[in-house]
Amino acid sequence: MEEISLSPVTGEGGSADQNCALELDGHRILTHSPSVPTLGSKSLSGSMMSLFSTGEVKSLEVQGWIQFSLQYDSPRKELRVLVIQCRDLTAAHNQRSNPYVKCYLLPDKSSQGKRKTGVKKKTLDPLFNDTLKYKLEQSELQCRVLNLSVWHRGLLGRNLFLGEVELDLESWDWNQIQPAWYNLQPRTPLSPDILCRRGRLSLAIMFTSPGEGGSSLPPLGELHIWVKEAQHLVPLKAGTVSSFVKCCVLPDDSPSSHQRTRVMSRSLQPMYNHTMVYDGFREGDLAEACAEFTVWDQGTLSSRLLGGVRLSTGQGSSYGVPVSWMDSTEEEKSFWGSVIKRAGNWTEVVLPLRQNLTPR
Known part of the structure; x- marks a missing residue:
């Protein structure tokens, strides 16, 4: 696979292109790079998996970013989600995490619709460069919401939620193929408008x-x-x-x-x-x-x-x-x-x- 050059996440005091979280009337406002379309009110959070598996009950504060790109290959009728990297993830154990990224095209939350990257051990800044592929007509994407969630792979299946991003593909600009950074968001209840969208x-x-x-x-x-x-x-x-x-x-x-x-x-x-x-x-x-x-x-x-x-x-x-x-x-x-x-x-x-x- 062709290597993707890593674009930096600007720290405090950086440029206007950085992702950030603001406090407004007690609510956390999440933003993303202006190089990609605004998510808007249709983009709602909600992973298809429980926060934790059976075993240790633990909830982690969400922080950090994920960088990825989308591309639709018309000749192959294939959606490609290139998950490049994450930065500044929450530490799940001993100041480190074992992160991986999971992908769904909502409202399909079946096991057949799940795609995953590999697991990166003991890092808060994992580099994936994994391409997740879906075979479907481009017209079908108008009723789909891309859900990318980051997880810590723990012992005995105790996987912990580290954050997620969702994009409503109905309004996605398919000319936008350059990788972009998105601020990871906490989980919120799924909207019926998304879960119930079947055509x-x-x-x-x-x-x-x-x-x-x-x-x-x-x-x-x-x-x-x-x-x-x-x-x-x-x-x-x-x-x-x-x-x-x-x-x-x-x-x-x-x-x-x-x-x-x-x-x-x-x-x-x-x-x-x-x-x-x-x-x-x-x-x-x-x-x-x-x-x-x-x-x-x-x-x-x-x-x-x-x-x-x-x-x-x-x-x-x-x-x-x-x-x-x-x-x-x-x-x-x-x-x-x-x-x-x-x-x-x-x-x-x-x-x-x-x-x-x-x-x-």
């Missing part, structure tokens, strides 16, 4: 008001649904997905309420182009209902949930009864409100699939 679902929905469809007595409305496609699906393990979409309109959870699309084989951008109709709606029923869409990966023996969307007013109850499935996000509630207001017209949306659907 997007494209829908169009139209509600026909009672009486519009004919002279039925009493007049009843219909909900017309067009499931168009899914975009940038994130598989549960390496490879592609054979997916289908299942739909029901709650509170009716009877078998006759469930409809589904056909299975689209081995695609992360499946085109379902499937329409379905639900009837029997009176005036005001949609405000009490929830249209639930779930995307499934069809396996040999069973299907596994990739994520879902719930369209409702999000009021927490249906016909005066508290229900768990009225848990729509603001974006989902806004779209459902548009469907109700624009009766007789198609309303289109592309919504993120989420994994945090409250069990019903």
Whole structure:
């Protein structure tokens, strides 16, 4: 492997390019080199592993920096994460640590999605020069968050967390290929916006008001649904997905309420182009209902949930009864409100699939 020249980390009193931590109203503000894009509010911390393994319970203060670069090789369809070095890490034992770096492309936190560098013994300034590789289409990276965490390899599997950095690849500038320094950050709770990002679902929905469809007595409305496609699906393990979409309109959870699309084989951008109709709606029923869409990966023996969307007013109850499935996000509630207001017209949306659907 070609050696990378080491760029220094400027100490106290150094240039404006150095990484630093500031104190503001009691909160620690972490910054990074201005030579790379700002992380922004979407970059949130959260390692996929526990802080410590079974055995000694020990929490270490996070400090130091990590230097790495990103590059996407289009001909090989390969993401390359070059982990170069760390500086000024926290000492885990006898003024030294045995550091290594672990990598995930969130929300994939499976063992197949984990990559690791080698372990460097008894140092707080490890030099790695290790390239971690992922085989995937560049379009798939739009829904991924790069998580690089630094760990101390202890005895008997007692690995200790030393800090991490996360980059939202949706906004990453792929022309930026030069190595950059990032300040290691303490762990904070994972954001549902990151953990639950499994792709997007494209829908169009139209509600026909009672009486519009004919002279039925009493007049009843219909909900017309067009499931168009899914975009940038994130598989549960390496490879592609054979997916289908299942739909029901709650509170009716009877078998006759469930409809589904056909299975689209081995695609992360499946085109379902499937329409379905639900009837029997009176005036005001949609405000009490929830249209639930779930995307499934069809396996040999069973299907596994990739994520879902719930369209409702999000009021927490249906016909005066508290229900768990009225848990729509603001974006989902806004779209459902548009469907109700624009009766007789198609309303289109592309919504993120989420994994945090409250069990019903």
